[in-house]
Amino acid sequence: MTADEHRDLVEATASAFRSVAPDGSIREAPAWHDLDEAGRIEAAALALELRKLEAALDPDGISTTARLVLARIRGEGRGG
Amino acid sequence: MIDLDDHLPAIVAGDATAFGRFVAGAETRLRQSLGSFAGVVDVEAVVQECLLRIWQVAPEVVPDGRPNALLRLSIRVARNLAIGETRRRRIDPAIVRRLEREAEGAVEPEIPDPRLREIIARCRDRLPDKPAAALAARLEGPWRADADLADELGMRPNTFLQNFTRARKLLAACLGAHGIDVAQELA
Numbered sequence: 098m099t100a101d102e103h104r105d106l107v108e109a110t111a112s113a114f115r116s117v118a119p120d121g122s123i124r125e126a127p128a129w130h131d132l133d134e135a136g137r138i139e140a141a142a143l144a145l146e147l148r149k150l151e152a153a154l155d156p157d158g159i160s161t162t163a164r165l166v167l168a169r170i171r172g173e174g175r176g177g
Numbered sequence: 178m179i180d181l182d183d184h185l186p187a188i189v190a191g192d193a194t195a196f197g198r199f200v201a202g203a204e205t206r207l208r209q210s211l212g213s214f215a216g217v218v219d220v221e222a223v224v225q226e227c228l229l230r231i232w233q234v235a236p237e238v239v240p241d242g243r244p245n246a247l248l249r250l251s252i253r254v255a256r257n258l259a260i261g262e263t264r265r266r267r268i269d270p271a272i273v274r275r276l277e278r279e280a281e282g283a284v285e286p287e288i289p290d291p292r293l294r295e296i297i298a299r300c301r302d303r304l305p306d307k308p309a310a311a312l313a314a315r316l317e318g319p320w321r322a323d324a325d326l327a328d329e330l331g332m333r334p335n336t337f338l339q340n341f342t343r344a345r346k347l348l349a350a351c352l353g354a355h356g357i358d359v360a361q362e363l364a
Contacts, residue, residue, distance in 0.1 A: 159201045167200075
C-alpha cells in the first residue's frame with residue numbers, strides 16, 4: 098500500500114458516515130477493513146479530532162456523528 | 178461539574194433535541210473510553226450503535242444520585258458493544274481482557290471552548306475553494322458516502338479525500354498560528 102492509499106483509507110475511515118445493515122445495525126466503514134491495526138488506531142484518533150472540530154464549527158455544538166444519530170432517531174422515533 | 182443528566186427528563190419525554198445536547202457533551206468521553214479498542218473495532222460504528230441504544234433505553238434510566246448517570250451508562254454500553262465485537266471477530270480473549278483494563282474511565286463531559294469555536298470559524302472562512310467545498314460537503318451531508326459527495330462536487334473520490342485532508346491540515350495550521358495546538362485541543 099502506498100502512503101497516499103494509506104492516507105486516503107485513514108481519511109475515509111475517519112468520516113462519520115456508516116451504512117446501516119438490513120437488521121438496523123451500523124456497519125463498519127469499508128476502508129476500516131483495509132487498514133492494519135496501526136492504521137485503525139490512527140483513523141480513530143483522527144475521527145476524535147474531526148468530531149471535536151465539527152462540534153466547534155456547529156452552532157449547536159454537535160458533530161457529524163451526532164447529526165447522523167439524531168437524523169436516525171427523528172426518522173424512526175423510539176421503539177422503531 | 179457539568180451534569181448531562183439535566184437533559185434526562187426531556188430525553189425521557191422523547192425530545193431528540195435534548196438528546197443532541199446530551200450527545201454534544203458526552204461524545205468525546207464516549208469515544209475516548211473506546212481508545213484501547215481502536216485497533217480491533219470500528220470505534221465510529223460502535224459509538225453510533227451505542228448512542229442509538231442509549232436513546233432507546235433512556236426512559237428506563239434511574240439516576241443513582243451521582244452526576245452523569247446517562248454518560249456512565251453510555252460508556253458501559255459502548256464497552257460491552259466493543260467487547261461483543263471482539264468476540265464476533267474471535268480476537269484472543271487475553272488481548273480483550275488487556276483492552277478492557279486499559280479502557281479509560283473518565284466520565285466528566287467535555288464542551289467545546291467558545292474561543293476555539295470562534296477561531297475555527299474564522300480559519301474555515303480562509304480555506305481555498307476546493308478544500309472548503311470538501312469540508313462543507315461532509316459537514317452538511319454526513320448521511321452520504323464520500324463517493325456521493327465527491328460526485329456532486331465533480332471530484333474523483335480520491336481527489337475529494339485529498340481536498341478534505343488539505344482542509345484539515347490548513348485548519349490545523351491556521352489554529353496553530355492562533356496559538357492553538359490541535360493535538361492538545363482536539364485530540
